[in-house]
Amino acid sequence: MKRAILKPGTIRKMLQMIAATRPVEIGCDECFEQLDRFAELELAGKNATEAMPLVQEHLERCSDCREEFELLLSMMKAVTDNDSCG
Amino acid sequence: MRERTNLEWCVGLTSAQADAAIADLRLILLRGLRYALANHGVTEPDLEDFVQDALLKVLCELASFRGEARFTTWAQKVAVRVALTELRRRRWRDISLQDLLAGHEESDFTPALLTDQSPDPGRVAVRGMMMDTIQRIIAEDLTDRQRQAMLAVMQGGMPLQEVAVRMGSNRNALYKLLHDARKRLQKRMLYEGMSSDDLLSMFNES
Numbered sequence: 478m479k480r481a482i483l484k485p486g487t488i489r490k491m492l493q494m495i496a497a498t499r500p501v502e503i504g505c506d507e508c509f510e511q512l513d514r515f516a517e518l519e520l521a522g523k524n525a526t527e528a529m530p531l532v533q534e535h536l537e538r539c540s541d542c543r544e545e546f547e548l549l550l551s552m553m554k555a556v557t558d559n560d561s562c563g
Numbered sequence: 564m565r566e567r568t569n570l571e572w573c574v575g576l577t578s579a580q581a582d583a584a585i586a587d588l589r590l591i592l593l594r595g596l597r598y599a600l601a602n603h604g605v606t607e608p609d610l611e612d613f614v615q616d617a618l619l620k621v622l623c624e625l626a627s628f629r630g631e632a633r634f635t636t637w638a639q640k641v642a643v644r645v646a647l648t649e650l651r652r653r654r655w656r657d658i659s660l661q662d663l664l665a666g667h668e669e670s671d672f673t674p675a676l677l678t679d680q681s682p683d684p685g686r687v688a689v690r691g692m693m694m695d696t697i698q699r700i701i702a703e704d705l706t707d708r709q710r711q712a713m714l715a716v717m718q719g720g721m722p723l724q725e726v727a728v729r730m731g732s733n734r735n736a737l738y739k740l741l742h743d744a745r746k747r748l749q750k751r752m753l754y755e756g757m758s759s760d761d762l763l764s765m766f767n768e769s
Contacts, residue, residue: 552595
């Protein structure tokens with residue numbers, strides 16, 4: 478059996494993730510299914526976290542999904558800004 | 564470009580005269596991706612490829628659109644997934660999981676080294692013992708796959724998508740594998756009387 482050489486930064490990240498672990502979490506597929514609705518709520522200034530807490534929690538834990546969410550918001554803003562400029 | 568309802572988009576994209584709707588959707592996706600990926604080092608041909616692939620995917624998966632968001636948001640979400648999947652693949656294509664993990668593993672009998680900057684020798688010793696315990700728990704409680712995936716993602720910084728490909732899995736299954744690993748570690752730490760919060764404060768101190 479091999480043991481990992483963990484850097485202090487990794488240990489911190491790991492401990493944060495362990496502390497935030499819930500018995501039930503949604504996976505990437507379920508997050509993706511709801512990501513468009515979540516992004517619209519966010520962009521409308523509504524409380525997306527309160528409306529969809531499991532999606533918010535997943536985005537906090539999963540860097541792949543978080544990156545997709547941030548890019549989606551950016552895309553939506555580009556289209557909205559362009560529309561409002563006429 | 565005229566505004567369309569969700570229904571008009573769905574009908575427009577599947578009608579015999581779908582060209583106009585496809586052209587409009589192409590423009591929306593291209594404009595959005597060009598803006599959102601401005602700092603990602605992508606070329607105009609890259610953007611065109613992403614949009615074409617996204618359009619194909621949108622048309623293939625149209626039946627799965629449930630109308631809970633605006634159609635254009637849903638299509639943008641599909642385009643984001645297409646673009647980032649390709650960009651991650653390109654960025655990590657030359658790095659194998661073995662190479663990534665090679666520098667992060669040691670044999671059983673090599674002592675773990677931690678470069679500790681703390682000026683307090685007592686604190687260094689306690690932190691060293693905690694490091695050793697955490698590493699022992701990871702070695703004992705996680706499967707090889709869980710340990711490799713956790714190291715690759717958390718220490719190697721590899722996206723879940725890329726780790727999953729290299730492990731012959733998919734992103735959703737890998738997330739669940741890591742979730743199970745975190746639950747195991749949480750349970751074991753509780754059993755050992757280790758509090759995540761206490762440990763965190765110890766590792767947050769310099």
